[in-house]
Amino acid sequence: MSQVKNRFVFKFHSKGAGFLLVVFLHLSCFKSNAQENDKTTLLQKIRITEQETGFSTTDTLYIDLLNRLAVSKRFYNTDSLLLIANKALTHSKDANYPLGECKALLSLGDYHSDKGASKEAIAHYQSAHTIAKSLENHSLNISTQNNLAGEYTYQGDYANALNVYLEALELAEEHEDNTMRSIITENIANLYASQKDYEQALFFYKQVKKINEQLKDPISSAQTFANMGSIYADMGKLEYAMFNANSSIAIFEKEALTDWLAYAYEVKGKIYLKQKKFDWALFWYNQGELLHKTLEDDRGEIDLLNGIAETYLGLKKDSISQQYAIRAFEISTRINFTEGRQKCAKTLYKISKNNKDYATALEYHELFQQLSDTISQVENQKSLALLKTKSEYEHQKTELILENEKELATQRNYVNLALAILLIFIIVTFLVHRSEKVLKTLNEELKVKTTHLEKNEVELKKINETKNKLFSIVAHDLRGPIGAFQGLLNLLRDGEIKNDEFMGFIPKLGHDIDHISFTLNNLLSWGQAQMNGLITKPSIISIDTIVSENIHLLSETATNKSIKLASQLPENTMAWTDGDQIDIVIRNLISNAIKFTPKNGMVTVGALEKTDYWEISVRDTGIGMDQETIDKVFEENSNITTYGTDNEKGTGLGLSLCKEMVEKNNGTIWVDSLPQRGSCFYFTVPKAKKQYKRTG
Numbered sequence: 296m297s298q299v300k301n302r303f304v305f306k307f308h309s310k311g312a313g314f315l316l317v318v319f320l321h322l323s324c325f326k327s328n329a330q331e332n333d334k335t336t337l338l339q340k341i342r343i344t345e346q347e348t349g350f351s352t353t354d355t356l357y358i359d360l361l362n363r364l365a366v367s368k369r370f371y372n373t374d375s376l377l378l379i380a381n382k383a384l385t386h387s388k389d390a391n392y393p394l395g396e397c398k399a400l401l402s403l404g405d406y407h408s409d410k411g412a413s414k415e416a417i418a419h420y421q422s423a424h425t426i427a428k429s430l431e432n433h434s435l436n437i438s439t440q441n442n443l444a445g446e447y448t449y450q451g452d453y454a455n456a457l458n459v460y461l462e463a464l465e466l467a468e469e470h471e472d473n474t475m476r477s478i479i480t481e482n483i484a485n486l487y488a489s490q491k492d493y494e495q496a497l498f499f500y501k502q503v504k505k506i507n508e509q510l511k512d513p514i515s516s517a518q519t520f521a522n523m524g525s526i527y528a529d530m531g532k533l534e535y536a537m538f539n540a541n542s543s544i545a546i547f548e549k550e551a552l553t554d555w556l557a558y559a560y561e562v563k564g565k566i567y568l569k570q571k572k573f574d575w576a577l578f579w580y581n582q583g584e585l586l587h588k589t590l591e592d593d594r595g596e597i598d599l600l601n602g603i604a605e606t607y608l609g610l611k612k613d614s615i616s617q618q619y620a621i622r623a624f625e626i627s628t629r630i631n632f633t634e635g636r637q638k639c640a641k642t643l644y645k646i647s648k649n650n651k652d653y654a655t656a657l658e659y660h661e662l663f664q665q666l667s668d669t670i671s672q673v674e675n676q677k678s679l680a681l682l683k684t685k686s687e688y689e690h691q692k693t694e695l696i697l698e699n700e701k702e703l704a705t706q707r708n709y710v711n712l713a714l715a716i717l718l719i720f721i722i723v724t725f726l727v728h729r730s731e732k733v734l735k736t737l738n739e740e741l742k743v744k745t746t747h748l749e750k751n752e753v754e755l756k757k758i759n760e761t762k763n764k765l766f767s768i769v770a771h772d773l774r775g776p777i778g779a780f781q782g783l784l785n786l787l788r789d790g791e792i793k794n795d796e797f798m799g800f801i802p803k804l805g806h807d808i809d810h811i812s813f814t815l816n817n818l819l820s821w822g823q824a825q826m827n828g829l830i831t832k833p834s835i836i837s838i839d840t841i842v843s844e845n846i847h848l849l850s851e852t853a854t855n856k857s858i859k860l861a862s863q864l865p866e867n868t869m870a871w872t873d874g875d876q877i878d879i880v881i882r883n884l885i886s887n888a889i890k891f892t893p894k895n896g897m898v899t900v901g902a903l904e905k906t907d908y909w910e911i912s913v914r915d916t917g918i919g920m921d922q923e924t925i926d927k928v929f930e931e932n933s934n935i936t937t938y939g940t941d942n943e944k945g946t947g948l949g950l951s952l953c954k955e956m957v958e959k960n961n962g963t964i965w966v967d968s969l970p971q972r973g974s975c976f977y978f979t980v981p982k983a984k985k986q987y988k989r990t991g
Contacts (some may be wrong), residue, residue, distance in 0.1 A: 300558050337364045353390030358383055362398040369405055370554045373591045377406050397426040397435055408446050411630025416446045437463050437475045453486055477506040477515050493530050517546035521559045528566050536566045557586035561599045573609040580606060597623050597635040604642045613646045637666035831959045835983040836874040839864040842900050845882045857894045863901040869983035870909055876956040883949040884913040884976050892917035908982055914975040920968040929954045
């Protein structure tokens with residue numbers, strides 16, 4: 296059975312300035328300085344009220360103080376809780392004060408529930424619920440139903456529990472009580488967790504988290520985190536379990552909520568136990584055990600003692616494990632907690648077997664099997680009852696919705712008739728005023744069309760300039776190499792040159808074809824950018840992979856000039872950018888570096904990691920540039936094109952295209968250069984953001 300903790304209306308808690316639990320001395324200071332201070336304040340108010348002239352025990356303010364004090368005693372001093380709640384109940388009846396009587400009955404129900412006296416607890420909760428309904432106090436009505444359903448859960452009567460929970464949830468939704476919606480929805484999730492239906496439980500927990508986001512209440516969120524941590528641990532999703540447990544602990548420590556903090560420590564111990572990290576499990580279980588010294592929460596202590604027993608068993612300290620298992624077994628027996636007895640019997644069986652006390656081991660094994668069979672049979676009945684109850688509720692709800700829809704349909708017909716009359720009136724009004732607006736609209740359309748014509752004229756001029764430049768480049772930079780290649784093929788076809796002579800031109804032809812391909816790629820990209828605009832599709836890419844591919848692609852060109860190409864990029868240089876566009880940028884920059892670097896030179900590609908971006912550099916030992924050339928090299932309409940150190944040709948498009956593509960990818964590009972000292976081109980690209988998952 297999943298270890299989860301039911302949530303109730305959080306009526307009393309104390310906040311401390313900070314909380315660090317290391318030794319018991321800190322625990323004592325925490326209790327006295329935080330929770331005891333608030334209780335002392337209530338006691339002082341009660342004493343002052345009792346000493347006032349004309350004091351009467353039937354004073355409703357006095358009864359309210361008693362009920363608040365009774366709530367604060369739960370989990371800390373149950374005897375005081377019983378005494379104060381009975382006192383508040385007596386005075387409420389004498390004063391004919393049903394609200395005080397209802398709250399006192401709730402506290403008495405809590406007392407009997409914590410003692411394992413389910414019959415008495417249910418009787419008090421039902422009495423409180425009857426009073427709340429008669430008062431038409433929706434908040435108390437929902438609270439009594441929630442506590443009553445919780446007690447049915449402890450009894451194992453899940454069908455009854457779910458039915459009451461669903462009624463309370465519907466009432467909470469009707470009155471937009473998000474606090475109770477959060478509590479009840481989570482308790483329903485706990486029912487499914489107890490059935491090991493974890494997927495359905497998590498479905499409800501996700502609803503709870505959405506409600507908690509609206510509430511912005513850290514305590515509600517922390518309680519949900521703690522329960523989800525326990526369920527994730529049972530599912531074996533230990534990273535998620537640790538994340539939720541740590542999240543809850545931080546809030547419980549800040550808010551000084553001892554009983555829930557003890558539970559969160561227990562959940563963290565369970566996570567380490569499942570990881571077989573026994574020392575760490577014992578550490579967190581011990582923190583919970585220290586807190587339980589100040590609590591009176593038998594039901595919560597059973598799972599803690601079971602966990603400690605299992606941890607010591609893992610550490611092969613069987614005698615200590617046996618002590619804790621027997622303590623848990625005795626408490627489970629006293630409050631009739633079958634699941635607790637079952638777990639303890641299993642642990643005691645293992646211990647007895649290790650000690651070769653086979654007779655005792657057999658007794659515990661038979662008890663474990665008996666309890667397991669009982670739980671298994673009960674669980675099957677619970678599952679069927681749970682499903683049947685939910686189906687009946689949904690069916691009743693559906694029938695009610697259908698009846699409401701019929702009534703709404705009749706009302707909707709009247710509304711539609713009224714809307715039709717209103718629409719006719721609006722149309723008539725519109726036609727009256729329409730003629731006045733027609734002329735104004737036509738004038739505005741004329742102005743817009745004139746503006747569009749002027750804009751189209753400017754764009755047409757730019758397109759014409761782009762066309763002329765494309766034709767010029769094709770004529771001068773592509774037609775020549777293509778014509779030479781065509782002529783050479785004609786000579787081979789006509790037999791004017793031999794195959795051996797033709798093969799001698801292969802290196803030159805290969806170089807020309809590479810130049811044509813490179814130029815065409817730049818022309819296509821530039822033409823698209825000028826006429827249609829660049830379409831950038833960023834994704835996570837590896838810059839070092841792109842650089843390596845381009846170095847391999849251009850290695851033959853570099854080798855022909857005895858130029859060394861080197862990449863100094865670290866591995867996993869991941870960026871968020873358009874890979875195709877950055878590929879063109881890197882290829883242009885490396886190609887230019889080779890073009891303007893003399894023989895026996897070097898071209899180096901590097902990267903410098905910044906906070907949010909990578910700074911990529913392409914450095915050469917070439918001829919460099921003067922300041923006048925640097926100022927013009929990135930201009931959009933620049934026609935700067937020069938021959939390389941081996942008379943390589945260029946289009947003049949490369950750097951302006953690089954600038955446009957880098958800026959489209961949210962980067963910048965610049966150059967540092969001195970004549971005869973070489974050049975270094977820099978550009979930036981955004982880093983790929985890491986994707987985190989919620990883990991402990």
